[in-house]
Amino acid sequence: MSDVIVHVKNVQKTYKQGSIEVHALRGVTLELARGEFAVLAGSSGSGKTTLLNLVGALDVPTTGEIDVEGRMLSSMTGKDLAELRLRRLGFVFQAYNLIPVLSAYENAEYVMLLQGEPAEKRREKVMKVLESVGLKGMENRRPTELSGGQQQRVAVARAIASEPALVLADEPTANLDSKTGSDLVATMRKLNEEHGITFLISSHDPKVIRHAARVIRLEDGAIVSDERQNGKPAVGYNPVDAATEDSEAWRGGNADGEDYDGD
Amino acid sequence: MNSMVRLAWRNLGRNRRRTAITVFALAFAIALCVGSYGVTDGLNASMLETLTRLELGHVQVHHAKFPKKRQLTETIDDAPRVLKAIASLGPRLGGKATMRLYGAALVSRGEKSAGVQLVGVVPETERQVTVLHKLLARGRYLDDAPTPWPRGRKLTDAERERDRTITKKVEKDVLDELDSLPTLKPKAPAPDAPKTPAPNAPTPNGPTKTDATRKPDATKKTDATKNVGPHGRTALKSETLELANKLSPPPVRPPRVIIGTSLARILKVKVGETIYALTQTVDGMMAEVHFEVAGIFKTGSNQYDRTRIYMHVGDLQRMLHLYDRVHEIALVTHDAKLANETAATLKAKLSDDKLIVRSWSVIRPDVERMLKLNKVSTAIMIFIIFFVATLGVVNTMLMAVFERTREFGVLKAIGMSAMRLFNLVVIETLVLVAFSAVVGTIFGLLLDGYLVVYGLDLRSFTDGISIMGIGIAPVLKGKVTLSGLLIPSLILGISCFVASFYPAQRAARMLPAAGMREL
Numbered sequence: 001m002s003d004v005i006v007h008v009k010n011v012q013k014t015y016k017q018g019s020i021e022v023h024a025l026r027g028v029t030l031e032l033a034r035g036e037f038a039v040l041a042g043s044s045g046s047g048k049t050t051l052l053n054l055v056g057a058l059d060v061p062t063t064g065e066i067d068v069e070g071r072m073l074s075s076m077t078g079k080d081l082a083e084l085r086l087r088r089l090g091f092v093f094q095a096y097n098l099i100p101v102l103s104a105y106e107n108a109e110y111v112m113l114l115q116g117e118p119a120e121k122r123r124e125k126v127m128k129v130l131e132s133v134g135l136k137g138m139e140n141r142r143p144t145e146l147s148g149g150q151q152q153r154v155a156v157a158r159a160i161a162s163e164p165a166l167v168l169a170d171e172p173t174a175n176l177d178s179k180t181g182s183d184l185v186a187t188m189r190k191l192n193e194e195h196g197i198t199f200l201i202s203s204h205d206p207k208v209i210r211h212a213a214r215v216i217r218l219e220d221g222a223i224v225s226d227e228r229q230n231g232k233p234a235v236g237y238n239p240v241d242a243a244t245e246d247s248e249a250w251r252g253g254n255a256d257g258e259d260y261d262g263d
Numbered sequence: 264m265n266s267m268v269r270l271a272w273r274n275l276g277r278n279r280r281r282t283a284i285t286v287f288a289l290a291f292a293i294a295l296c297v298g299s300y301g302v303t304d305g306l307n308a309s310m311l312e313t314l315t316r317l318e319l320g321h322v323q324v325h326h327a328k329f330p331k332k333r334q335l336t337e338t339i340d341d342a343p344r345v346l347k348a349i350a351s352l353g354p355r356l357g358g359k360a361t362m363r364l365y366g367a368a369l370v371s372r373g374e375k376s377a378g379v380q381l382v383g384v385v386p387e388t389e390r391q392v393t394v395l396h397k398l399l400a401r402g403r404y405l406d407d408a409p410t411p412w413p414r415g416r417k418l419t420d421a422e423r424e425r426d427r428t429i430t431k432k433v434e435k436d437v438l439d440e441l442d443s444l445p446t447l448k449p450k451a452p453a454p455d456a457p458k459t460p461a462p463n464a465p466t467p468n469g470p471t472k473t474d475a476t477r478k479p480d481a482t483k484k485t486d487a488t489k490n491v492g493p494h495g496r497t498a499l500k501s502e503t504l505e506l507a508n509k510l511s512p513p514p515v516r517p518p519r520v521i522i523g524t525s526l527a528r529i530l531k532v533k534v535g536e537t538i539y540a541l542t543q544t545v546d547g548m549m550a551e552v553h554f555e556v557a558g559i560f561k562t563g564s565n566q567y568d569r570t571r572i573y574m575h576v577g578d579l580q581r582m583l584h585l586y587d588r589v590h591e592i593a594l595v596t597h598d599a600k601l602a603n604e605t606a607a608t609l610k611a612k613l614s615d616d617k618l619i620v621r622s623w624s625v626i627r628p629d630v631e632r633m634l635k636l637n638k639v640s641t642a643i644m645i646f647i648i649f650f651v652a653t654l655g656v657v658n659t660m661l662m663a664v665f666e667r668t669r670e671f672g673v674l675k676a677i678g679m680s681a682m683r684l685f686n687l688v689v690i691e692t693l694v695l696v697a698f699s700a701v702v703g704t705i706f707g708l709l710l711d712g713y714l715v716v717y718g719l720d721l722r723s724f725t726d727g728i729s730i731m732g733i734g735i736a737p738v739l740k741g742k743v744t745l746s747g748l749l750i751p752s753l754i755l756g757i758s759c760f761v762a763s764f765y766p767a768q769r770a771a772r773m774l775p776a777a778g779m780r781e782l
């Protein structure tokens with residue numbers, strides 16, 4: 001089960017801004033096992049977004065190589081990469097980035113639409129993921145009619161509705177208050193546990209870092225530490241541990257809180 | 264695909280004001296084009312209608328040589344056979360036919376005279392083929408029956424002998440007169456010169472051979488002055504006339520004709536008054552006759568209104584000695600567009616080298632070109648309007664693409680391929696255009712409706728437009744055609760479709776990461 005889902009091999013990324021070269025990543029090597037719940041920690045500007053973008057095939061490294069599910073990204077065509085993002089990857093971004101003209105339901109459904117899933121299956125799946133992120137009853141709201149936390153949960157629902165192997169989340173809690181942020185992380189942790197979806201989350205939020213089984217610290221474009229946290233297995237997370245820490249916040253923030261309690 | 268259209272539709276609803284302005288502009292352009300199609304189609308229909316319903320018909324049959332020289336002798340000799348062939352064309356290609364005979368004449372009244380074309384028509388069938396009967400400004404249309412006109416007979420031997428004697432006598436008198444000319448006063452040579460400018464005075468071999476017809480009052484007048492003239496020449500003249508009338512008697516009353524307004528003005532003649540006409544028969548003899556003006560028509564085309572006299576074909580046949588023969592058979596079909604097919608079918612049915620069967624477009628290629636030109640110029644105008652409209656659409660879509668840079672990044676990140684993103688922008692454009700097309704076509708239809716009901720009133724500019732000799736009604740009525748309604752939307756749709764490739768390409772090329780960066 002613990003095969004390697006992401007393999008980052010000595011990756012460098014250099015942005016050119018006019019005559020100035022910005023070395024966003026200076027030789028990063030990293031392996032991520034299937035089913036891991038890893039947090040990419042580091043201060044602003046340390047290269048977290050850059051690394052996520054490279055792993056998500058949204059950008060290409062200057063040097064080095066990245067394999068996702070055993071496939072070399074640099075050897076894939078644009079169409080293959082779109083296909084990979086569509087079927088194997090899910091994204092959650094800092095600024096929610098929902099499609100503003102679509103309802104919560106439609107946003108969550110959109111990736112499945114692109115995947116060409118039949119209507120029946122889409123409906124079933126969307127209702128399930130919206131419920132699992134605690135948005136039951138808000139299906140028809142447009143993003144502007146949802147709070148920041150709710151929007152970010154729609155983004156998570158969208159990311160997992162397509163049943164990806166790997167979810168890349170870039171500072172998902174940065175724009176949320178601490179309670180809402182905790183709820184969101186708990187939700188993601190639960191999905192990781194229940195569905196075996198691998199998460200790579202960038203954050204400098206201590207609450208997020210606390211939840212992580214594995215914390216990879218970036219500084220100035222290089223990994224300075226990579227450690228498993230105490231009592232928290234990187235793979236095969238035990239939700240009871242998390243519940244003790246976060247159940248208060250979870251209940252307070254969501255009427256459906258007990259659905260998650262004691263899972 | 265369905266979801267793309269839905270997304271496209273919603274995206275258009277985002278910036279409602281911008282979408283509304285674009286839709287309004289496009290709808291306006293489409294309505295304008297639909298309207299101008301309405302005018303062009305109306306103008307073309309009016310021209311074709313005038314052309315075909317004034318005289319031409321859709322298909323004409325002639326003697327093979329008639330169209331070139333228009334000789335009196337170049338007639339259709341077996342008109343009934345042609346009419347029968349036309350009747351057998353069937354409901355799709357067939358239609359109403361009428362026969363015509365043409366002649367030329369010099370007409371006069373008092374001091375005024377004019378050269379005209381005499382057109383002998385069958386009033387009953389002409390009514391079904393042309394609109395002549397509807398164009399009468401004053402008076403009435405032709406009678407269905409020809410003017411009663413007694414048949415002539417051959418002269419007896421005695422009468423022919425008498426004629427020869429008279430001729431000789433007159434010849435001798437004239438020669439004598441010429442001999443004694445120097446001693447004569449100027450008034451002597453023609454003591455009873457005619458009041459009209461036409462040469463109805465007897466010439467040496469005149470009356471017997473040339474006067475095919477006689478005006479009745481002239482005969483009466485001659486009778487009254489019998490035996491009064493010098494040298495007994497009046498008596499001789501009257502006797503000559505009697506002989507001529509036996510050979511070819513005059514009609515019991517002046518044949519009724521209808522003439523154009525311009526001609527009536529030139530001749531200063533009113534309905535009920537008579538005009539004098541001089542023509543030449545098919546055997547080369549001069550023929551004179553008085554016409555009674557039964558009606559005055561106005562076609563709006565100066566050519567017709569100034570130079571045409573319509574009369575019963577029977578009367579003209581008598582005048583020209585072309586009994587039973589006609590120059591032309593005109594046919595109006597149900598559909599002008601089928602004229603070529605009708606002509607070809609009829610030609611095959613007749614299979615007669617002596618006859619020529621032509622459709623209106625062959626007879627008047629200039630008009631056909633004109634109609635095409637009208638369409639082309641409308642198309643050019645539409646092209647220009649749509650070029651501008653398309654630029655506007657491209658601009659709108661580029662704005663829509665650039666302001667959604669982030670969103671396209673997200674769409675790409677969640678797995679939308681470049682091609683799908685491209686399609687999304689194209690579909691968004693097409694939805695915009697389709698919506699505008701519906702609105703624009705509805706407005707265009709309203710505009711058309713106005714043009715059909717009220718028309719474009721040109722009376723303040725002119726009281727009759729004539730294009731290539733074809734009179735156009737002063738109030739130009741629009742015409743709604745399916746193509747006129749749909750073509751503008753179709754063209755705009757195609758041009759915007761192609762033009763949307765540019766913004767679509769910009770969207771498709773957007774880097775997902777670039778889209779994701781906070782700006």
Ligand SMILES: Nc1ncnc2c1ncn2[C@@H]1O[C@H](COP(=O)(O)OP(=O)(O)O)[C@@H](O)[C@H]1O
Pocket residue numbers: 015016017022023024042043044045046047048049050051780
């Ligand atoms: N598109 C870009 N062009 C130039 N420099 C960039 C670009 N994106 C990121 N950088 C620079 O690269 C470095 C790493 O940025 P980033 O990966 O966004 O860090 P983090 O997400 O950890 O805050 C920063 O110094 C940032 O300014």
Ligand SMILES: [Mg+2]
Pocket residue numbers: 045048049050170171
């Ligand atoms: Mg970042």
